[in-house]
Amino acid sequence: MISKKPPSSSLRKGYTGTVLLFLLPWLFSLIVFWYGPILYTVILSLMKYRLIGGGYFIGFSNYTKIFQDKLFWTGLQNTFVFILMYVPANFALGLFTAYLLNMNIKFKGFWRAIIYVPAVLPVVAVLVLGKFMFYPNGLVNTLIELTGIKGPLWLANPNLIKPASVMLMIWQCGTAMVVYLGALQGVPKHLYEAAEIDGLSHSGQFFHITIPMISPTILFRMVIDVIFGLMIFVPGLILPEGNVPGGPGTSSRFYALHIYEKAFQRFNLGEASALATVLILLSMVITFFIMRMSNRYVHYEA
Amino acid sequence: MKKLSVILLTVVISLFYVSPVYSTGQGDAAKDGPVELSWWHLWGGSRTELIDALLEEYADRNPNVTFDVTFTPPNELMKKVIQAAGTGTLPDVVQIHSGWYTNLMPAETLENLSLYAERDGLNLESTLVDAERLRSYWEGSLYSLPNVNAGAQGLFFYNKDLMRQAGLDPIKDAPKNWAEFTEVSRILVDKLNTGKELDVIAWDPNQMAGQPSVIVFSYGAGYPTVSNDTKIALLDTPGVMKTAQAFDDYMENIYGSYGGYRGVMEWNSRVAGADTGAAQVQAFINGNQVFYVSGSWTIGQVKSGNPDMDFGILPVPGFEVQHGGTAKNGWSYAISKSSKHKDAAWDFLKFITLEAEGNGEFCIAQGRPSPIISVNKDSRFLTESGPEIWSNLVQSMNMDIVPEALDIHQDTLKPWLRDIPSRRIAGESIDSIMLDINDRYQDYLDDINR
Numbered sequence: 001m002i003s004k005k006p007p008s009s010s011l012r013k014g015y016t017g018t019v020l021l022f023l024l025p026w027l028f029s030l031i032v033f034w035y036g037p038i039l040y041t042v043i044l045s046l047m048k049y050r051l052i053g054g055g056y057f058i059g060f061s062n063y064t065k066i067f068q069d070k071l072f073w074t075g076l077q078n079t080f081v082f083i084l085m086y087v088p089a090n091f092a093l094g095l096f097t098a099y100l101l102n103m104n105i106k107f108k109g110f111w112r113a114i115i116y117v118p119a120v121l122p123v124v125a126v127l128v129l130g131k132f133m134f135y136p137n138g139l140v141n142t143l144i145e146l147t148g149i150k151g152p153l154w155l156a157n158p159n160l161i162k163p164a165s166v167m168l169m170i171w172q173c174g175t176a177m178v179v180y181l182g183a184l185q186g187v188p189k190h191l192y193e194a195a196e197i198d199g200l201s202h203s204g205q206f207f208h209i210t211i212p213m214i215s216p217t218i219l220f221r222m223v224i225d226v227i228f229g230l231m232i233f234v235p236g237l238i239l240p241e242g243n244v245p246g247g248p249g250t251s252s253r254f255y256a257l258h259i260y261e262k263a264f265q266r267f268n269l270g271e272a273s274a275l276a277t278v279l280i281l282l283s284m285v286i287t288f289f290i291m292r293m294s295n296r297y298v299h300y301e302a
Numbered sequence: 303m304k305k306l307s308v309i310l311l312t313v314v315i316s317l318f319y320v321s322p323v324y325s326t327g328q329g330d331a332a333k334d335g336p337v338e339l340s341w342w343h344l345w346g347g348s349r350t351e352l353i354d355a356l357l358e359e360y361a362d363r364n365p366n367v368t369f370d371v372t373f374t375p376p377n378e379l380m381k382k383v384i385q386a387a388g389t390g391t392l393p394d395v396v397q398i399h400s401g402w403y404t405n406l407m408p409a410e411t412l413e414n415l416s417l418y419a420e421r422d423g424l425n426l427e428s429t430l431v432d433a434e435r436l437r438s439y440w441e442g443s444l445y446s447l448p449n450v451n452a453g454a455q456g457l458f459f460y461n462k463d464l465m466r467q468a469g470l471d472p473i474k475d476a477p478k479n480w481a482e483f484t485e486v487s488r489i490l491v492d493k494l495n496t497g498k499e500l501d502v503i504a505w506d507p508n509q510m511a512g513q514p515s516v517i518v519f520s521y522g523a524g525y526p527t528v529s530n531d532t533k534i535a536l537l538d539t540p541g542v543m544k545t546a547q548a549f550d551d552y553m554e555n556i557y558g559s560y561g562g563y564r565g566v567m568e569w570n571s572r573v574a575g576a577d578t579g580a581a582q583v584q585a586f587i588n589g590n591q592v593f594y595v596s597g598s599w600t601i602g603q604v605k606s607g608n609p610d611m612d613f614g615i616l617p618v619p620g621f622e623v624q625h626g627g628t629a630k631n632g633w634s635y636a637i638s639k640s641s642k643h644k645d646a647a648w649d650f651l652k653f654i655t656l657e658a659e660g661n662g663e664f665c666i667a668q669g670r671p672s673p674i675i676s677v678n679k680d681s682r683f684l685t686e687s688g689p690e691i692w693s694n695l696v697q698s699m700n701m702d703i704v705p706e707a708l709d710i711h712q713d714t715l716k717p718w719l720r721d722i723p724s725r726r727i728a729g730e731s732i733d734s735i736m737l738d739i740n741d742r743y744q745d746y747l748d749d750i751n752r
Contacts, residue, residue: 050388051384051385051387051388051389052384052387052388052405052406052407052410052411053407053410135571136564136567136568136571136572137568137571137572138571153564153567153724153727155724156567156723156724156727156728157724157727157728158724158728240721240724241567241723241724242508242510242717242720242721242723242724243717243720244717244718244720244721244724245717247717247721247724248721248724248725248728249721249724249725249728249730261714262749264381265381265714265746266746266749266750267384267388267405267750268749
């Protein structure tokens, strides 16, 4: 017979102690390597701090200065434009490929591998390769010129550098594809069978069954992609014609590139930390809003 | 007890005076016992062998000194050095660029070498080329010594074979001023290209080999791009703006029929293979580019890349008169303030910067001038370079000394200037681009000088 008596306080203490002991390595790394640096960044953002010579507290001056800097707003604007293009594109391509691969097609494993491989390549390698493709005489323009049209200067045109960045970044849609594929396979078959009996078309099934059923996954991917977009950095460093970080002009000067320049080219750690703190707050606010909005659009299975 | 204390104190003080801590450094490093010196330098590629030879030569003289050597490419060295300086982890001997003094705060991070030089009775004035000596000081104190002659940065390389091919006389028609240069360039582009696209260019004003051309030409014409105290950006001054405008006109006048900026950008992509300085050096070596602006370090590269090429060197063509200037900026070596082996480091530093057996051999083997005056009289230079090239080189090392934009342009100013073609194609005026770059440069200078 199992006793219904609650465990004694000494037993509970022992249990809590064991749990804490097992959690300790994780807690240690969380505090030392995550919360610690974040806290230190916030402290540095209130200081005039240079790598050489140390620093002293100056209140919120760094924040005043960064908000007055037009490059701060340029970086923010470029980053949001990138997010607006990247998030829907990565969603559409990831879901589309997952949807295709969820069907009964031949060599399914092979196609999955082909689509996933770019996702395991380093971003820098993908972008360097992509840069050659987007050169004035690169593969992309060579293909365009087959139609008799002169290809544009993708990497030298302020209006095309961001679309080019997005095109190369969604080459790595394999990660999203895998996540969506898992979600698609989790949609109960009987829902489609019932819909078919009711005469719902394939597109109707997609919009009324598939999308609502995988909406928690879409939400998850959206949060991840938006945060990824906020931190976007490498395309602005590698892609522009002439190896001009942030170029042409300031058209690919993303927010994170601005932080990088302040921290590692000017060694102005105070302002760089203020910029980083703003980015953390921004990520939190945007994530909060997405989660709030999700109540209306995300369907959680009961 | 008091007596015992006095005896102990005397013993301790005596030990202190005979210990290495109080070493005067008068003797060579070998006398100080086994020492391991850490050394960071930027000489990779073909220069690795020269570095090994230097170390061997030094080890023969100082068998008790060993080295922990780290190579770091030039474009990564600045970040690495400044981060190490900030964390007190600089090596004993470190390669720096004299343009980094502003960022490095030498008084806090580097050993003041003035006392060492004085102690050893060095006469730097009679030993070093003026520009190289002057760039070694920061706020009146010596914090580094020059490694290679860097002042001769504005050399105008030209391919004599291609000039002949275009029906020009490589001696008589070698351009001496901007008007002659544009005229010769027009003839070259017309004669050496027959198709719709450019195969051979005369010169790309936006090329970036070492220094950005607009800076080289500006200081060559006597227009500084930064104030003497390196606090004020001068890219918006009439002289520099005039240089940028002349470059802009050059692109239109010489390459207009090939699409101007776009034509040269496509040439970079198709013929040079990229838009980097390294790719354009190769294009010069391969005979796809007639003129090329670079420093003395390129001479050896061109010679080894194309031994049959007949090329010459000119000072950069000035606008009204041929003027030219010697830049006060370049690569040096310094000793870390936190070094535990300062005397041994000083001994090694002298070897790689001030001695013919060390620095001299390193420079001669590369065919590039040494900061040491006497080394540059070595007959091997003349034999290797030929009298014409060598006399122009020596001339370019000894012109008016001008402050040059800090070497931070490796990361900042240089890319902004390299962005000019894209921005011009996008429709911005050259004046507006230069004013914007000047603002960004000033913002940078304000940041690092705070």
